Amino acid sequence: MPLNLSAFLMSVRPPLPPRRTSRGPPPIPPRPSRPPDVDLARALARRPPPPPVKPQRVAPIACLECRDFTEPDAHAALFPRQSVASLDHLAHDLTARFASDTDKARAIFTWLHHNIAYDAPSFFSGNIRPATADSTLSSGLAVCDGYAGLFVALAARAGIEARKISGHGKGVGFLPPDPGAPVPPYSSGHAWNCALLDGTWRLIDPCWGAGALHGTTYQPGFAPRWFTSSPIDFVRTHYPEDPAYQLLSSDEGGPVSWEDYIMEPAGPTIFLDFYALSLWPAALQPPTRDIHAHTHVSFQLFKRCEHMSMAEADNFVFIISLGKERIPLAPNDAGGWSADAYIPSGVQEVSLYSVTTVDGRDAKGFGLQAFKSALGRKAMTFGGLARWNVI
Ligand SMILES: [Zn+2]
Numbered sequence: 450m451p452l453n454l455s456a457f458l459m460s461v462r463p464p465l466p467p468r469r470t471s472r473g474p475p476p477i478p479p480r481p482s483r484p485p486d487v488d489l490a491r492a493l494a495r496r497p498p499p500p501p502v503k504p505q506r507v508a509p510i511a512c513l514e515c516r517d518f519t520e521p522d523a524h525a526a527l528f529p530r531q532s533v534a535s536l537d538h539l540a541h542d543l544t545a546r547f548a549s550d551t552d553k554a555r556a557i558f559t560w561l562h563h564n565i566a567y568d569a570p571s572f573f574s575g576n577i578r579p580a581t582a583d584s585t586l587s588s589g590l591a592v593c594d595g596y597a598g599l600f601v602a603l604a605a606r607a608g609i610e611a612r613k614i615s616g617h618g619k620g621v622g623f624l625p626p627d628p629g630a631p632v633p634p635y636s637s638g639h640a641w642n643c644a645l646l647d648g649t650w651r652l653i654d655p656c657w658g659a660g661a662l663h664g665t666t667y668q669p670g671f672a673p674r675w676f677t678s679s680p681i682d683f684v685r686t687h688y689p690e691d692p693a694y695q696l697l698s699s700d701e702g703g704p705v706s707w708e709d710y711i712m713e714p715a716g717p718t719i720f721l722d723f724y725a726l727s728l729w730p731a732a733l734q735p736p737t738r739d740i741h742a743h744t745h746v747s748f749q750l751f752k753r754c755e756h757m758s759m760a761e762a763d764n765f766v767f768i769i770s771l772g773k774e775r776i777p778l779a780p781n782d783a784g785g786w787s788a789d790a791y792i793p794s795g796v797q798e799v800s801l802y803s804v805t806t807v808d809g810r811d812a813k814g815f816g817l818q819a820f821k822s823a824l825g826r827k828a829m830t831f832g833g834l835a836r837w838n839v840i
Contacts, residue, residue, distance in 0.1 A: 459638070513551070513651075513677040514727070514754040518559075518757075521552045525559035530589050536582055540606030550609050550646040554653065557603045558676045562659040565591050565599065567667040589708045596656035598639040604644055611644035614652075615710070616689035621662045625715050641687060643694055650696055654685045674724055677753075682731050684710065714738065717801075723834040726765070726803065729753040732785070733801075739840045742794045748801065750778060751785035759784065762814040765803035768831070772796045777820055796839050802831035 525543060533539045543560055544553035571577045580595035581587075582602030591599065597613040604611035618639030626633060641654040658675035659681040660668055674682075680696040686705070688710045689695060697703020715738040719730050734749035748769050752759065759780060767778040769788050772795070778786035792799065804812045804820060808827050815823075823829070 463559055476681045512754055512756060515756045516551070516677075518552070518555050519718065521547060521556040522559045525556045525739075528564075530561065530564040531574045531814055531821075536586060536602055537606055539586070540603045541709065544607035550644075553607045553659065554604060554609055554611075554644055554646050554651075555676060557600055557607070558653060558655050559671070560603075561596055561600065561655045562669065564709040565589055565596060565659060566669065567656065567660055567662065568592050568595070569662060569665055573665050591656070593654075593656040594640045596643050596659065600642050600644075600653070600655045604642075609644055609646065611639055611642055612694075614643050614687075614689045614691075614694045615640050616687060616694075618654075618657075618688075619686045620657070626712060626757070628712075628714065633711060635688075635707050637690055639687065641798045643696070652678065652680055652687070652694075652696060654683075654687065670721075672724070674753075685713070685731060718836045720833045720835065722803065722832045726834070728834065729752045729759055733835060734787075735837065738838055740792060740799065742792050742796065742839050745789060745791050746799075747787060747789050748778065748799075749781065749783070749785055750801070751783075755784060761816045765805065765813055765832075766815055766817060766820040767834070768802050768804060768820075769799060770802055770831070771799045775824060779816055779817060792839055798839055799837045800808055800833060801835040804829055806830045808830040 507758075524546065528539060528542050535807045539560075540557075543556040547556065561787075565585060566589060568577070571590070572592050577592055577594075580591055580598060582599045583593040584601045585591045594613075601611045601613050616637050616639060617635070618641070620639060639656075641652065641656070644651055644653060654675040658672045660670045661672070662668075680703075681701060684695050684697060684705050688707060690703075692704035695703050695705060697705065716730070716736055717733060717738055719733070723730065729751045732749070732751040735746055740746055750767055758764070767786055769778065769790055770775045771790060771792065776788045776790055776792075778788040781787040790799070804815060806812050807815055807823055807829050812829070
């Protein structure tokens with residue numbers, strides 16, 4: 450039986466954690482300038498955990514996309530794993546200075562990127578041993594389950610209610626079934642988190658936020674969208690075993706069925722610059738990987754949130770490239786950019802680019818009219834954002 454979201458929230462909303470009055474910040478443990486030897490680490494671990502700092506409630510900031518995380522991100526880089534004495538110390542060091550749960554959780558999320566590497570050898574050999582938060586902290590290696598477990602352990606010590614969610618993730622190697630193929634049975638192999646941040650339950654994937662596999666090699670690469678994505682975006686790539694953890698109300702189309710999730714056709718190929726420009730994958734049109742020759746296609750592009758500037762001065766010119774044609778996208782009434790194009794035969798693919806430089810100069814703010822008059826007359830470079838196959 451599908452769960453009602455508000456009933457779910459009521460059932461999982463925790464009692465407020467106990468608050469104790471703090472007499473000022475605790476002493477900062479000594480920071481060795483090099484990784485501590487075993488004796489020093491043991492000595493640090495024997496120190497009593499610091500007392501909790503009284504959190505201050507702050508007004509929730511609804512839009513995570515617009516929020517400035519410079520401070521928690523910079524702070525998270527100050528505590529290399531080798532110098533960490535214990536989970537208690539780490540949780541305190543990372544989070545005590547922040548008043549809001551959102552910033553505390555962000556510092557933990559960013560710390561995991563800097564300090565925990567994906568255990569690709571274990572993943573590919575199938576030899577994944579169960580991890581505890583302590584073992585992940587000490588090894589610095591984890592698969593998704595280890596990231597999610599360590600996130601929960603640190604969040605709990607920071608007074609944040611967090612859970613590990615198990616389910617299916619459309620991760621490395623995932624290919625959607627062919628249209629018309631039988632619906633594959635539910636399967637699960639991923640783990641991520643759900644956390645109550647400043648009064649709102651959020652979905653967070655610290656493993657995908659930390660880096661990615663390239664073939665069989667792990668490369669760290671910070672992907673903050675796995676901290677800020679809305680439940681509507683999450684459910685495109687994450688299917689929790691318990692559908693209530695989609696965090697989608699019926700008004701938002703939830704809960705999404707397994708069939709709808711797993712059978713969704715592949716989308717266009719999206720490149721990293723697309724995310725760097727704060728563009729919104731779920732809104733990219735057309736939404737499918739394949740588009741047909743001899744058809745008119747409307748290409749549409751949107752920022753990740755409505756508060757972000759659409760002004761020419763703040764943006765690059767976006768173009769659709771098909772064969773030798775370069776078609777600029779123009780602002781549309783829906784708050785994004787669009788261009789219509791006829792897809793001729795003989796074209797293998799269609800790409801979306803941003804115009805990154807003109808005559809060697811940064812082309813942010815160059816503008817549509819300037820682009821049109823410069824096209825073919827000035828040297829330009831382009832950054833790949835997305836690509837469709839023409840069939
Ligand atoms: Zn916003």
